[in-house]
Amino acid sequence: AQTVTQSQPEMSVQEAETVTLSCTYDTSESDYYLFWYKQPPSRQMILVIRQEAYKQQNATENRFSVNFQKAAKSFSLKISDSQLGDAAMYFCAYRSRGNKLVFGAGTILRVKS
C-alpha cells in the first residue's frame, strides 16, 4: 500500500521569508501524481500545486514550488516570500491509477509577523 509521510508536525516562518515543507512517499508504481493541499482554519481544502511523476521539471505556482526527487521518493514544498495568509495545515498527497488519493498527516505552518 502507498504511504505518505510528513515528518514535520509543525513549522514556523517569518513573514517574507522562505520555508520548505517535507514529504516522502512509498510506492512501487511508476505513474502517479503528487499534490500539496492547504487547509486554512476555515477547514476548506485548497489545491496548492500538483506534480506529474513522469515530468522531471519541478512544478511552480507563483510563490509555491516543489522539489521532486523521484528516485528518493521525496516531494517537498517551498513557499517563498511567506505571507500571513499562508498560515494553514498543509497536506501532501499521492494519487495513482487506482484513483485513491492518499494523504500525509499534515504540517501546521505558522507565519510570524
Next chain:
Amino acid sequence: NAGVTQTPKFRVLKTGQSMTLLCAQDMNHEYMYWYRQDPGMGLRLIHYSVGEGTTAKGEVPDGYNVSRLKKQNFLLGLESAAPSQTSVYFCASSWGSLTGELFFGEGSRLTVL
C-alpha cells in the same frame, strides 16, 4: 457555484444511534470519496466510488456503509455510531483521471457521545 455540498455540517449522536451524511456535487464528476480527518492522522479514506452504482472500500471502512444510487450523490451511513467515529468527515469528487484535482466539501463535524 455550489461545487460539493455536505449535509449536515454538524451533528451530535449518542452511541448506538444511526445517521446518514449526504454529499452532493453538481460538476458531473465520476469519482466521489469520503474521508475522515482526525488530529495527527491527516485525511483517511473511508469509501469511494468510481461511478454511479459502484462503491469500494478505502483504508478505514469498518463501521460505515455507502451508496451511490445517483451520480451526483454519495451517502455515508453509520448504522450504530461509536465514540471512535467522532471526527470531521469530508466528501470530495473528481474527474476520472490521474491528474484530476479533488474538489472538497466544507466538512461535517460529527460527535458521538
